[in-house]
Amino acid sequence: MKLEEQLVQVRDLNLRAMEEARSRWNQIAKPLHSLGVLEDMVIKIAGITENSQIQIDKKALVILCADNGVVTEGVTQTGAEVTAVVTENFTKGDTCVCIMAERAGVDIFPVDIGVSRDLEHCGDRYPLQSYKIAYGTANMLREPAMTEREVREAIDVGIYLVEKLKKEGYQLIATGEMGIGNTTTSSAVASVLLGMEPERLTGRGAGLSAAGLAKKIRVIKEAILLHKPDWKDGLDVLAKVGGLDLAGLTGIYLGGAIYRVPIVIDGFISATAALLATTLCPEVTSYMLASHVSAEPAGQLILERLKQQAVVHANLCLGEGTGAMTMIPMLSMAVEIYHKMSTFQEITIDPYQPL
Numbered sequence: 001m002k003l004e005e006q007l008v009q010v011r012d013l014n015l016r017a018m019e020e021a022r023s024r025w026n027q028i029a030k031p032l033h034s035l036g037v038l039e040d041m042v043i044k045i046a047g048i049t050e051n052s053q054i055q056i057d058k059k060a061l062v063i064l065c066a067d068n069g070v071v072t073e074g075v076t077q078t079g080a081e082v083t084a085v086v087t088e089n090f091t092k093g094d095t096c097v098c099i100m101a102e103r104a105g106v107d108i109f110p111v112d113i114g115v116s117r118d119l120e121h122c123g124d125r126y127p128l129q130s131y132k133i134a135y136g137t138a139n140m141l142r143e144p145a146m147t148e149r150e151v152r153e154a155i156d157v158g159i160y161l162v163e164k165l166k167k168e169g170y171q172l173i174a175t176g177e178m179g180i181g182n183t184t185t186s187s188a189v190a191s192v193l194l195g196m197e198p199e200r201l202t203g204r205g206a207g208l209s210a211a212g213l214a215k216k217i218r219v220i221k222e223a224i225l226l227h228k229p230d231w232k233d234g235l236d237v238l239a240k241v242g243g244l245d246l247a248g249l250t251g252i253y254l255g256g257a258i259y260r261v262p263i264v265i266d267g268f269i270s271a272t273a274a275l276l277a278t279t280l281c282p283e284v285t286s287y288m289l290a291s292h293v294s295a296e297p298a299g300q301l302i303l304e305r306l307k308q309q310a311v312v313h314a315n316l317c318l319g320e321g322t323g324a325m326t327m328i329p330m331l332s333m334a335v336e337i338y339h340k341m342s343t344f345q346e347i348t349i350d351p352y353q354p355l
Helices: 003-007 015-027 037-049 069-073 081-092 096-104 148-167 182-194 210-227 234-241 244-259 268-280 282-287 299-306 322-340
Strands: 059-066 106-114 172-178 263-265 288-290
Touching: 003 148, 003 244, 015 037, 015 322, 037 282, 037 288, 037 322, 059 081, 059 096, 059 148, 059 244, 059 322, 069 182, 069 210, 081 096, 081 106, 081 172, 096 106, 096 322, 106 148, 106 244, 148 234, 148 244, 172 244, 172 268, 172 322, 182 210, 182 234, 182 244, 182 268, 182 299, 210 234, 234 244, 234 268, 244 263, 244 268, 244 282, 263 268, 263 322, 268 282, 268 299, 282 288, 288 299
Parallel strands: 059 106, 059 172, 172 263, 263 288
Antiparallel strands: none
8 A cells, every 4th residue: 555545544633532531630649730741641642542541561662773875974983884783782682772671561673674784693582673675875965865665665664563563462662773874864854854954953973073073064964955855745855865764763653643553752863753754644743752852952853843742851862762761661650550549539539620
């Protein structure tokens, strides 16, 4: 089915289920809205799933892994070979996010959507999902990063993964990524979509020097000037200055709206993909939950554009899904309270009234 035909399936949130969830919160014996954004997220999940009996027992983290040709311009602290090594480490459970996910009760699905070499040293802790579209993208400073066909195929992968995980019983999906150079592509995409200069949006990534940052900004500006991506067309922006990981993540957000599964935004790169998804289907914002505010300069700006309020403000900038793993235990605790805490009526106390 074509992407455009799939997006026709997207519907509004279920207001009845949301009102039931809001009423449940108001009956629980605690001050009104005292769990803040967490309460709002539970209500949103009710609207997404069309059921006020919220369940997020089975949770997944999908990590899209891909390389970026722009790395050859010297815009990163490390080489492209690191993408493959870290991707292989995901399968062995030997990364920060793997340790965090285990603690948070989240299953990890590392996905090779565009790593620049075949992966031969994988473990079996978290089996690799292979949906390789290409061996990395082209260098966006010299030519468009991808063809439109590659973009659409990568988006289809993301949508399919949501469909597959929902069939397997997963009730919440978090986004993650790995790809040396993807803060460069994400900054380029964010600059186009937000209509802001790269200087305002581009950070040091994994630790660039001042000179390295200046070079990164120059490369982004020149690539945008060369290709002139259309800010109204996410497919065009992805093809010209994006990445395979960003395209796959865009598909995950679209899949969340198509299949009515809540999707957790991780940090800057995941949020950039969320912004891309809105150019294709504005309604997808209703299906997103923002985990944290990235330390990257564009982090807060993108969440504001998406009208998303994050739970965690901890100056995180690791990526991989680590911000989402930080937030999910808090959300799980909120769901436990939602189901288990006594109501005012049950303990014979007069309920709080809004002033």
